[in-house]
Amino acid sequence: MTKIHHDVDTALSSVKNGHTLMVGGFGLIGAPLTLIDGLTKKDVSGLTVISNNLGEPGKGLGTLLSQKKIKKAIGSYFTSNREVGDAYQRGEIELELLPQGTLSESMRAGGAGIGGYYTKTGVGTDLAKGKEEREINGQTYLFEPAIRADVALIKAWKADTLGNLIYYKTARNFNPLMATAADIVIVEVEEIVEPGELSPEEIVTPHLFVDGIFLARKRLTKEGVIDHE
Amino acid sequence: MTKIHHDVDTALSSVKNGHTLMVGGFGLIGAPLTLIDGLTKKDVSGLTVISNNLGEPGKGLGTLLSQKKIKKAIGSYFTSNREVGDAYQRGEIELELLPQGTLSESMRAGGAGIGGYYTKTGVGTDLAKGKEEREINGQTYLFEPAIRADVALIKAWKADTLGNLIYYKTARNFNPLMATAADIVIVEVEEIVEPGELSPEEIVTPHLFVDGIFLARKRLTKEGVIDHE
Amino acid sequence: MSDKNQLQELIAKRAAQELTGSCVVNLGIGIPTLVAKFIEDPTVYFHTENGLLGVADVEEDQIDPNLVNAGKMPVGETVGASFFNSAESFAMIRGGHVDVAILGVLQVDQTGQIANWAVPGKNIMGVGGAMDLLVGAKKVIVTTTHTSKDGKSKLLKKCTFPITSTRSVDMIITELAVFEITDNQLRLIELMPDVTIEEVREKTEADFIE
Amino acid sequence: MSDKNQLQELIAKRAAQELTGSCVVNLGIGIPTLVAKFIEDPTVYFHTENGLLGVADVEEDQIDPNLVNAGKMPVGETVGASFFNSAESFAMIRGGHVDVAILGVLQVDQTGQIANWAVPGKNIMGVGGAMDLLVGAKKVIVTTTHTSKDGKSKLLKKCTFPITSTRSVDMIITELAVFEITDNQLRLIELMPDVTIEEVREKTEADFIE
Numbered sequence: 001m002t003k004i005h006h007d008v009d010t011a012l013s014s015v016k017n018g019h020t021l022m023v024g025g026f027g028l029i030g031a032p033l034t035l036i037d038g039l040t041k042k043d044v045s046g047l048t049v050i051s052n053n054l055g056e057p058g059k060g061l062g063t064l065l066s067q068k069k070i071k072k073a074i075g076s077y078f079t080s081n082r083e084v085g086d087a088y089q090r091g092e093i094e095l096e097l098l099p100q101g102t103l104s105e106s107m108r109a110g111g112a113g114i115g116g117y118y119t120k121t122g123v124g125t126d127l128a129k130g131k132e133e134r135e136i137n138g139q140t141y142l143f144e145p146a147i148r149a150d151v152a153l154i155k156a157w158k159a160d161t162l163g164n165l166i167y168y169k170t171a172r173n174f175n176p177l178m179a180t181a182a183d184i185v186i187v188e189v190e191e192i193v194e195p196g197e198l199s200p201e202e203i204v205t206p207h208l209f210v211d212g213i214f215l216a217r218k219r220l221t222k223e224g225v226i227d228h229e
Numbered sequence: 230m231t232k233i234h235h236d237v238d239t240a241l242s243s244v245k246n247g248h249t250l251m252v253g254g255f256g257l258i259g260a261p262l263t264l265i266d267g268l269t270k271k272d273v274s275g276l277t278v279i280s281n282n283l284g285e286p287g288k289g290l291g292t293l294l295s296q297k298k299i300k301k302a303i304g305s306y307f308t309s310n311r312e313v314g315d316a317y318q319r320g321e322i323e324l325e326l327l328p329q330g331t332l333s334e335s336m337r338a339g340g341a342g343i344g345g346y347y348t349k350t351g352v353g354t355d356l357a358k359g360k361e362e363r364e365i366n367g368q369t370y371l372f373e374p375a376i377r378a379d380v381a382l383i384k385a386w387k388a389d390t391l392g393n394l395i396y397y398k399t400a401r402n403f404n405p406l407m408a409t410a411a412d413i414v415i416v417e418v419e420e421i422v423e424p425g426e427l428s429p430e431e432i433v434t435p436h437l438f439v440d441g442i443f444l445a446r447k448r449l450t451k452e453g454v455i456d457h458e
Numbered sequence: 459m460s461d462k463n464q465l466q467e468l469i470a471k472r473a474a475q476e477l478t479g480s481c482v483v484n485l486g487i488g489i490p491t492l493v494a495k496f497i498e499d500p501t502v503y504f505h506t507e508n509g510l511l512g513v514a515d516v517e518e519d520q521i522d523p524n525l526v527n528a529g530k531m532p533v534g535e536t537v538g539a540s541f542f543n544s545a546e547s548f549a550m551i552r553g554g555h556v557d558v559a560i561l562g563v564l565q566v567d568q569t570g571q572i573a574n575w576a577v578p579g580k581n582i583m584g585v586g587g588a589m590d591l592l593v594g595a596k597k598v599i600v601t602t603t604h605t606s607k608d609g610k611s612k613l614l615k616k617c618t619f620p621i622t623s624t625r626s627v628d629m630i631i632t633e634l635a636v637f638e639i640t641d642n643q644l645r646l647i648e649l650m651p652d653v654t655i656e657e658v659r660e661k662t663e664a665d666f667i668e
Numbered sequence: 669m670s671d672k673n674q675l676q677e678l679i680a681k682r683a684a685q686e687l688t689g690s691c692v693v694n695l696g697i698g699i700p701t702l703v704a705k706f707i708e709d710p711t712v713y714f715h716t717e718n719g720l721l722g723v724a725d726v727e728e729d730q731i732d733p734n735l736v737n738a739g740k741m742p743v744g745e746t747v748g749a750s751f752f753n754s755a756e757s758f759a760m761i762r763g764g765h766v767d768v769a770i771l772g773v774l775q776v777d778q779t780g781q782i783a784n785w786a787v788p789g790k791n792i793m794g795v796g797g798a799m800d801l802l803v804g805a806k807k808v809i810v811t812t813t814h815t816s817k818d819g820k821s822k823l824l825k826k827c828t829f830p831i832t833s834t835r836s837v838d839m840i841i842t843e844l845a846v847f848e849i850t851d852n853q854l855r856l857i858e859l860m861p862d863v864t865i866e867e868v869r870e871k872t873e874a875d876f877i878e
Contacts, residue, residue, distance in 0.1 A: 001479075001480060001501075026718045026736075026740070026754075027740050029718075029733070029734055029736055029740065030734070052754075053794075076794070076795055076796055076797075077793075077794040077795065077796045078793040078794055079793045079794030080794075084793060085790075085791040085793055088791055088793075089791070095793075097792060097793070097794070097795055098795075099795050099796075099797070099798075099799040099800050100717065100754065100758065100795070100796050100797040100800060101717075101754075101755075101758030101761060101762055101797060101799075101800035101804075102800075103754075104753070104754035104755040104757075104758055105341070105343070105755055105758060105759075107755065108549075108755040109346070110553075111549060111553045111555075112334070112545075112548075112549030112552055112553045113348065113349065113350075113549065113551075113552025113553040113554065113593070113594055114334070114346050114347060114348060114552070115346075115347035115348070115349070115363070115365035115366070115368070115370040116346070116347050116365055116370075117338070117343050117344075117345070117346040117347070118343060118344035118345050118346070119342065119343060119344070119762065119803075120342065120344070120762070120803040120804075121342075121762060121799045121800045121803050121804075122799050122833075123803070123833075123834060124831070124833065124834035125799060125830060125831055125832065125833065125834075126786065126792065126830045127795065127799070134344070136344035136345055136374065136375075137344070139344070141344040141345075145365065146365075160538060162538045164538060164540055166430065167430070167751075168430075168734050169429075169430075169720070169732065169734050169735045169745070169751055170716075170718050170719050170720055170734060170735050170736055170751065171734040172719050172751055172752070172753050173718055173719050173753065173754050174753070174754050175753070176753045177753055177754060177755050180549065180553060180555070181553075195537045195538030196537040196538060199431070200398075200512070200535060200539045200540050200541050201395065201396070201397075201398075201431060201541055202428070202430060202431040203540035203541075204753075206511045206540040206542065206550075207503075207511070207538065207540075208482045208503070208505070208511060208550060208555050208556070209555060220733045220734060221733055222731055222733050230689075230690060230711075255508045255526075255530070255544075256530050258508075258523070258524055258526055258530065259524070281544075282584075305584070305585055305586055305587075306583075306584040306585065306586045307583040307584055308583045308584030309584070313583060314580075314581040314583050317581055317583075318581070324583075326582060326583070326584070326585055327585075328585050328586075328587070328588075328589040328590050329507065329544065329548065329585070329586050329587040329590060330507075330544075330545075330548030330551060330552055330587060330589075330590035330594075331590075332544075333543070333544035333545040333547075333548055334545055334548060334549075336545065337545040337759075339763075340759060340763050340765075341755075341758075341759030341762055341763045342759065342761075342762025342763040342764065342803070342804055343762070348552065348593075349552065349593040349594075350552060350589045350590045350593050350594075351589050351623075352593070352623075352624060353621065353623065353624035354589060354620060354621055354622065354623065354624075355576065355582065355620045356585065356589070389748060391748045393748060393750055396541075397524050398510070398522065398524050398525045398535070398541055399506075399508050399509050399510055399524060399525050399526055399541065400524040401509050401541055401542070401543050402508055402509050402543065402544050403543070403544045404543070405543045406543055406544060406545050409759065409763060409765070410763075424747045424748030425747040425748060429722070429745060429749045429750050429751050430751055432750035432751075433543075435721045435750040435752065435760075436713075436721070436748065436750075437692045437713070437715070437721060437760065437765050437766070438765060449523045449524060450523055451521055451523050
């Protein structure tokens with residue numbers, strides 16, 4: 001059974017109302033732009049979105065926010081989209097802010113069967129409020145629970161038809177982590193190749209993590225996001 | 230200042246009495262055989278050795294055991310060397326047995342600034358004795374602390390002169406983890422290349438983890454361990 | 459082939475029938491390792507916890523001393539294989555990314571709990587990946603001879619050796635029969651060729667539903 | 669170049685003098701980013717938390733939209749660079765593998781605690797990697813203008829904005845002076861060119877040892 005989806009609706013068919021989604025990318029870099037665009041056209045609501053940021057006003061995940069499809073966002077840097085603050089003030093969205101290292105580590109934990117872990121990051125700050133502290137070897141740590149999602153929408157550079165993935169430069173970021181931490185993982189790629197074309201030593205995400213592969217129709221270029229077929 | 234050591238004594242100069250050492254390898258596969266051999270010839274004692282197993286009788290880390298240089302061993306599978314059990318019975322060595330996933334995860338935690346973490350592995354078994362349990366989302370987990378070492382002796386396939394590393398097939402195993410989790414990391418390699426020869430996308434261990442590089446003089450072949458210059 | 463080998467292959471061959479369609483499988487040492495030779499479906503992918511997804515057979519003249527499985531036996535790699543470190547490998551296991559684990563046991567009891575890592579009175583010297591596979595694999599299949607060398611049932615009312623996990627396995631395959639475990643109860647679902655229910659009853663200490 | 673830019677470059681240039689010999693350095697957004705242009709030593713390696721060790725300048729015509737620093741600005745890569753995922757990147761930071769972090773601040777107090785991620789009364793919308801760098805980097809250097817736009821000292825007796833960490837930074841570099849922090853006390857170690865001690869006293873709310 002092939003993992004390859006040929007249209008965006010099929011690729012997104014596992015996304016349901018009320019789902020928790022992980023969406024890859026550091027801003028637009030390494031974000032699954034075609035899948036995000038597909039989400040803005042899909043009739044879905046009450047989403048919890050886990051992503052470093054919520055795009056820009058009216059761009060990427062920012063569109064989903066404008067459409068009020070997002071009930072809650074978990075991320076580290078919402079500052080990139082001023083509409084997030086406005087929506088929060090109006091009580092339209094719930095926000096959970098995590099340090100970037102904690103956000104990425106919690107995803108890794110979620111994918112690795114780790115229930116939670118202790119980090120020094122954030123101890124004594126406002127982001128530690130309500131969090132359990134613990135002394136380990138004389139140092140204070142915070143407990144952070146693992147996070148998982150129903151569906152992860154990620155971006156890779158190349159997939160082979162089995163679902164093995166490699167990434168491109170700093171577009172890697174959160175994508176390999178999200179690939180491990182969701183029940184269903186859909187990856188948007190620039191190129192689909194045959195098994196054997198990716199070196200076994202350089203595969204970053206082995207195919208057992210990947211459920212669906214979709215060829216990108218939008219790409220980030222120096223001139224911005226462009227469509228192509 | 231070059232990281233390259235030309236003789237084994239210099240490469241091992243940071244190993245002191247009473248140190249905790251991580252030693253890479255899954256049995257002999259991916260073990261730093263030249264550095265281990267150097268240890269057997271070095272006047273050092275009271276070591277704590279963290280390694281999946283303790284070699285075989287009179288081979289690799291097994292030699293260190295025979296020489297009574299090891300005070301304590303932390304690993305997942307000592308069965309491969311029956312002399313470990315004998316030494317334990319005679320009270321010559323302290324043993325800490327961890328599930329293999331816990332051993333590797335604790336190293337990763339140690340290298341990643343994580344104080345400890347919760348795993349389901351081992352819950353309700355003899356290896357859970359004395360360990361803290363915690364319920365997370367209705368499931369029972371065990372607390373496992375991070376582990377670190379004073380020195381890690383690891384094996385890689387190729388290093389560039391900066392210390393970037395790539396590994397060879399299943400000889401990778403614990404080596405990249407140990408590279409992150411010790412104060413001093415010395416790597417034994419098959420080949421030293423110039424910066425730029427290893428692809429930035431396929432480097433497994435970035436150079437900031439590596440303190441010393443040493444060219445292997447012993448290699449594992451189909452015919453066993455052989456010396457070469 | 460010796461009788462023992464024949465029994466082991468019989469068990470392995472039956473276990474292989476459980477691996478249908480695309481799945482990721484981790485094979486333990488012993489009988490489980492034999493399962494691979496009965497699999498022809500290229501979408502059954504073998505994972506070994508020392509860091510390889512895509513284990514294949516290897517010809518004698520192709521042996522690479524640095525390419526082995528968790529039993530340290532030489533193996534090959536499939537087209538589309540990938541290598542990773544031990545923490546990543548066990549993250550796959552604990553994180554629920556391995557579909558099936560096939561494991562040998564010293565004992566299995568009538569609730570489906572197994573003991574396969576330690577014998578009382580002997581030094582507890584090795585556990586390897588057994589405990590991780592038990593908590594992480596979606597489905598666990600036990601392959602074992604029905605009785606130990608001294609003729610005693612390995613299917614017990616209660617394990618007397620230290621258990622590997624509180625998790626019950628999903629299926630037990632022996633040279634005599636196949637059992638499924640649901641709600642912590644063994645249910646006989648199949649007799650192996652030429653085996654009678656009487657023989658299974660006689661050689662099984664564990665209670666089971668027929 | 670505007671006066672503001674000149675001040676920023678002055679500060680960045682002074683900070684660059686702290687990076688001697690082989691070290692791994694993470695640069696924050698703003699003045700810290702400018703530090704790189706004053707470094708000629710090829711053994712000073714720049715780490716960016718979005719997943720690159722070996723950040724280099726990039727020429728306008730070489731810009732790759734998928735190769736950026738943590739401020740989302742286009743960068744290049746050095747020979748010997750490597751890419752990794754966000755969890756690996758922060759493992760490097762938290763795990764103590766980054767030697768120096770150079771950060772901007774909103775406020776720094778006389779114990780060396782800084783505030784650089786949130787302003788009271790405004791939505792707390794972003795923290796990024798600031799808290800991780802504070803707990804993980806072996807040495808933290810603050811680069812900041814001495815006063816805010818309205819002329820108030822950024823070096824305070826106590827931060828009034830939410831702190832980024834309980835850890836004290838190691839050094840503060842402004843256009844007026846350089847301070848070292850030991851035992852949670854600021855010590856003036858250097859006046860910038862053409863600056864008098866009186867001016868520093870006048871513009872600094874924090875207590876410091878001269």
